[in-house]
Amino acid sequence: MANPIPIVQMTGIIKRFGQTTALAAVDLAITEGEVHALVGENGAGKSTLMHILAGIVQADHGQISIRGNPVTIDSVEEANKLGIGMVHQHFMLLPSLTVAENLTLGREPKRRGFFDRAAAKKAVTDLGERYDLHVNPHVRVSELSVGDLQRLEILRALYRGADILILDEPTGVLTPQETQGLFRVIRELKRDGKTTLFISHKLEEVIEIADTITVLRDGHVTGKPQPTMTDSQEIARLMVGRDVFLEFERPQLSQGAALLEVAGLCGKGVNGITFNVYANEIVGIAGVTGNGQTELADLIAGIQTTQAGTIKFSGKDVTRDSVAQRRAASLAYIPEDRNKQGLAPDGGISDNLLMGAHSRPPLIKRGILNTAAIRQRTEMLIQKFSIKTKNANNAANTLSGGNAQRIVVARELADNKPLIVAAQPTRGIDIAACEFVRDALVQRRNAGAGVLLISADLGEVMSISDRILVIYRGKIIGEVAGKEARADDLGLLMAGITNVNVSG
Ligand SMILES: Nc1ncnc2c1ncn2[C@@H]1O[C@H](COP(=O)(O)OP(=O)(O)OP(=O)(O)O)[C@@H](O)[C@H]1O
Ligand SMILES: [Mg+2]
Known part of the structure; x- marks a missing residue:
């Protein structure tokens, strides 16, 4: 085929937010029917570039052509008309409505002037059949799993007639199995001639699914490595400008005192769990998402109520203690859902970084906030965790x-607490930052902390855990020494198959 006209051509796109240049003259050409991946460090400008294409944000300069025709995309509506649909990093569905209602919102099928429920339901099932995207049309969105939410978001874009689909970190919250399901959908869309733009931090996945890769760094395109010719190392280097893969310094340490003792723990989703975490170790929890790991973390942090069993921190029973008491005593908690539990999105970056530390010296002196100390500590954390911001007083949601995510991790690791519960600590962060967070956890372990690591990323669990516990339907069904763990065997255990010799 002789050089076809790109379906999307973005030229010289510039976008500034105050003093931040999010995009500095970016050129991007997308071929019809391809799966085009956008990768880059946190803050590189990926979401902003896609928001411009989807009509959510307007560029300061630059041109966009669709199928060779210059266009002005000044609203989401306009983007929809051009066949562009976006699935967001944070879902934008209305939780109290049903699947069918959400799907058709704003484009409701009508019958004699009223919402045509049957037609809406048919739309969900027809599209679902065609693309292997099955979601029950009658359930309320508040009851859906993340995988379902995402399928619904994709269905909604298709319902609106999108043939250019933008997926912003669609696999960030998915299990490996769900990710493979999504990839089947993407291949199906491709067979149908649709074009997919895909943002991801998981470079192995990008290499697997993408026809073309564009790497962004600091608002510039820094490379277009060929998926068939490249590897994660090279892509990461283009993203960051240096080598990023770390060899974790993990000296053999003998188990110290018990820092966390969980005995016969029962609560919502957790059916009698017993284990300890000792000083100088990282205990990883491996499991398919939805088997009680979120609930386990919330029980330990005190966010959910314990129905039976006990929780001890350093020998002291904390089962009846409040979240604040547990955290004051000894617990650092990196919650899974940073938007709901980890951050006050409208609050300032500095406030979010220091939350909790505000009420203690040295940030407070004789009842008065010590602004110099606050500024110093904020600056230190921003530096140490490479948080990309021009102004620490800006709201966290900018x-x-x-x-x-780095704010939450920085705040929780800042105080050197002895016990760390880290739930999906690297979700959504770029590969260099993943390595950084893992290294920070290993360093805390080396310094005598106990770490409970809950992660859907089996590679992550295997790379830094001293022991791995496998959770299945709210119970621990196996334990493997970190060094001896093999992904295949863990995978079987995670599926609930226990008659495997895991350390052979
Ligand atoms: N509404 C806004 N106000 C101020 N700054 C913003 C706003 N939206 C984005 N930015 C800034 O623009 C830059 C690019 O952000 P963008 O969200 O595009 O990054 P990204 O590549 O998607 O990163 P990530 O991988 O973390 O999602 C960042 O420095 C960000 O802080
Ligand atoms: Mg983004």
Whole structure:
């Protein structure tokens, strides 16, 4: 085929937010029917570039052509008309409405002037059949799993006639199995001639699914590595400008005192769990999402109520203690859902970084906030965790997704607490930052902390855990020494198959 006209051509796109240059003259050409991946560090400008294409944000300069025709995309409506649909990093569905209602919102099928429920339901099932995207049309969105939410978002874009689909970090919250399901959908869309733009931090996945890769760094395109010719190392280097893969310094340490003792723990989703975490170790929890790991973390943090069993921190029973008491005593908690539990999105970056520390010296002196100390500590954390912001007084919701996650991690690791519960600590953050967070956890372990690591990323669990516990339907069904763990065997255990010799 002789050089076809790109379906999307973005030329010289510039976008500034105050003093931040999010995009500095970016050129991007997308071929019809391809799967085009956008990768780059947190804050590189990926979401902003896609928001411009989807009509959510307007560029300061630059041109966009669709199928060779210059266009002005000044609203989401306009983007929809051009066949562009976006699935967001944070879902934008209305939780109290049903699947069918959400799907058709704003484009309701009508019958004699009323919402045509049957037609809406048919739309969900027809599209679902065609693209292997099955979601029950009658359930309320508040009851859906993240995988379902995402399928619904994709269905909604298709319902609106999108043939250029933008997926912003669609796999960030998915299990490996769900990710493979999504990839089947993307391949199906491709067979149908649709074009997919895909943002991801998981470079192995990008290499697997993408026809073309564009790497962004600091608002510039820094490379277009060929998926068939490249590897994660090279892509990461283009993203960051240096080598990023760390060898974790993990000296053999003998188990110290018990820092966390969980005995016979029962609560919502957790059916009698017993284990300890000792000083100088990282205990990883491996499991398919939805088997009680979120609930386990929330029980330990005190966010959910314990129905039976006990929780001890350093020998002291905290089962009846409040969240604040547990955290004051000894617990650092990186919650899974940073938007709901980890951050006050409208609050300032500095306030979010220091939350909790505000009420203690040295940030407070004789009842008065010590502004110099506050500024110093904020600056130190921003530096140490490479949080990309021009002004620490800006609201946390002006940060890119990954930079918001870094705030939570920075705040929780700042105080050197002895016990760390880290739930999905690297979700949504770029590969260099993943390595950084893992290294920070390993360093805390080396310094005598106990770490409970809950992660849907089996590679992550295997790379830094001293022991791995496998959770299945709210119970621990196996334990493997970190060094001896093999992904295949863990995978079987995670599926609930226990008659495997895991350390052979
Ligand atoms: N509404 C806004 N106000 C101020 N700054 C913003 C706004 N939206 C984005 N930015 C800034 O623009 C830059 C690019 O952000 P963007 O969200 O595009 O990054 P990203 O590549 O998607 O990162 P991530 O991988 O973390 O999601 C960041 O420095 C971000 O803080
Ligand atoms: Mg983003």
